[in-house]
Amino acid sequence: MKINKNIITTAFLTVFIGISAFAQDKKWSLEECVNYALENNISIKQTELDTKTADQDLISAKGNFLPDLSGSASQNWNFGSFIGQDGNRVSRDSRGNSFGLNTGVILFNGFRNTSIYKQAQLGIESSILNLNILKDNISVNVVNQYLNILLNKENLKVAQEQVEITEKQVTQVTELVDSGVRPRADLLDVNAQLASDNEKLTNVENSLDLAKLALAQLLQISNDGFDVEEIELTLPEVLMEHKNSNDIYDYALQNRPEIKKAELDIQNSELAIDIAKSAYYPTLSFGAGLGTSYQHFQGQEDLRVVFPDPSDPANFEIVPNGFGQQLEDNLGYNLGFRLDIPIFNRMQTKVSVNKAKINNEQIAYSLDQAKQDLRSTIEQAYVDARAAFKQFESSRVSLEAQEESFKNAQESYNSGVMNSFEFEQVRNRFVNAEANLINAKYNFVFTTKVLDFYLGKPLTD
Template sequence: MSAKYISALCLMACLSGYGQENTGPVTLEYCIETALQNNLDLKSSHLKANTARVNYRQSRFNILPNANASYNLGVTNGRSIDPYTNSYLDQRLTFSNAGLQLNFTVFNGFRLLNTIRQNRYNLQASEMEVREARQNLVLDVTLAYLQILNNRELLKQARARMETTGKQLERLGSLYKEGSGNPADYTDMQGQLALDKTTAIQAENSLKASVLNLYQLLNTEGTPNMAFAGIEATDTLQQYPLSAEEVLTDALANLATFKAKALRLDAAKNGVKVARAGYIPQVSIFGELNTNYSSAAEFLNETGTSVEETGDFVSVNGQEYPVLREETHHVGEAISYEDQFNNNLSSAIGLSVTIPLFNGFRARNNVALEKIKMEESRVDLENTTLQLTQAIEQAYLDMQSAYDRYHILTGQVKAYEESFRVNEVRFNSGVSNIVEYITSKNNMDNARIGLANAKYEYLLRVRVLEYYRGI
């Protein structure tokens, strides 16, 4: 078997598996995984965390010394200063200089250390906010998924209701054609069927809207799949095992939202310490290494001597004699670029102290602003705690209410189902009228709808409480 044939078979198998994977019903786990991969808000949270990570890393690197090198090369024309001799020249001059500077902060009021701590808390808060975004997304997807199942159940009941009404209409139609039925019963049943069809259309639209809402959270393209897998749940719902106080205790210990706010407060406290460093002198050590080059620089080589008249005279016995002097002759020789850089090398080392005397009250105002930010973070944390407590109490109350309604409506559904069974037999036998039949049927259908709503509301509230616990 050739390699090309084997590759073709593998490709067909992969495509076949891919197609099968996308033809089955959509599960909650698939929705959560897809949302975590595609949701833009979550991606934005990751980017913010990456920014905080870079800032934290840079604040640590700021402790290291600053080292900078410089190099210049240029040409001047006209009157200029020779960088080699510091004398004025009026000629074309090529110049160059190089330097190396080193600066190390010894003490600056612990500004660098407190900045590191502040950025570390900001990084941890950003990571918690990513976790918070993940938890929120998982909760939103789960609630949207449960809403789909609820609407699907309501659509199923609406269609069953319409089907039952349609069968009765067919029976009454046959009786009407045979002349033995009541024409009013037939037309009343037609009106009931129209009402059931309207209810089914509304339920179908609600289902489509909930599916669309879910796929918007998933941020996927293409036609939404309308087949969804159910969630395992017992026929009889069990009482939630925890109290509202226990849920709140777990939330304060585990919920990423609360942890992120607490870390932002810690970062703000260190921000105040960073601002207070503006009152304290800064001590640093510096060092420099410099050299330069000038095309005007040259060596003077001696080529000999000569006796020349100076232009002055001396008189001896009335006779004038010229004054002579011996002059040494030189020839200029350019100094090489490398030699000048070696010969002109200079260095410096020292200690620098910067004392803040007056800066327009900038330091004091910076401290005041950072204190305001700290108080804002504190209030934000307290507000988050308050909102969290109220949300948990409300969710727990709604969950308990849904649980109680579910068990009450369970008995109501059984009673109305039995009542409808009896009335249907009586109506088919001609003992009761259509008003009793429709009333009994509507009571049973409404009770079933209420039971389904109570069931899924309970599941929704339980998911919300588990979210608050950090699960």
């Protein structure tokens, strides 16, 4: 059966175009954007690898408590005079092998291994907190950029409405000018206003494209056909739930990973002091080993003399003394303890301890600074949210007033009572009021999102 290649090609292109169209038509929700960023951001993946490195540090720290084991093997050649295996001097060329196994374990080293193990455990916790801090920051940035797109979309609607209104005015004024009711100067004015409105529309479209590009780059995806879902924003009630920023700060102080990370850093620095002090203590270790050897005289068979009756030296036998026999005969064992006592090391330990203590004080100040920064950030966010809410309320009242004024001005302009210059002044105030309300609304939503963030609430709600 022959398959038509043209049919396959056409089918493939149809599927490909359909998939491409679907990808372009897809509008990302806020939750999808946040989840995608958290799953695919390169910085997050790099930080996740840091947690794996911390896991390996913990394995290494556990290994400090275990004995080590090493094997050795050697091949050597002797020329001229040397001491043989029997302790006698030999003036003959020879070659030989030696084999050994050695093990050792530290029984006590001033609790150094214990402190290193605790540090490794803190390292895992610290790396997880660093990962959470990074995820939080990226989530906030995604929400900010998402809201910025919605803000520009609303501004775009306003700009488009203004162009449509002006286009209707151009049509009306053209008819009135043609009928001789209005002077041609009015048509020139309204055409100039249309050109100005189209310019504003272009600027808003560019701002929207840049906002989409910023979010797409944050998600690390192509911005070709990228768009987001429009969501109905409800004004948050966080300001009504919290009369001041103190309870928000208290919650954040107990739950924010930045503070927990700073507290872990203090614990880690305290363990560093213990590690430095461990050099003052003796080190007790235990070791054991076994070894054997083989020796062969060049140009001679491996033989040895055996005396069946030690009391009769004249009675002896010459027997083979090969590789395996020598290894068995020369096999030996050893074990022992070793105690190293530090007496004087040129003040190095004292300096290390003092530097560790200084570092501990610096990190303690870092925790204080982190708490102060957290309080300042929350207080500023709370004040910003209150100011944004007041601005939103004022902008809403202003828009209602400007809208009524614009309706009256439009009627007056259409009836010829108001000239185009006066009308454009009223309309500009109305357009500015619309823009101010939109900006105030999104500013209020974002500032309250920051407060929700410090209260541990999901940013996608």
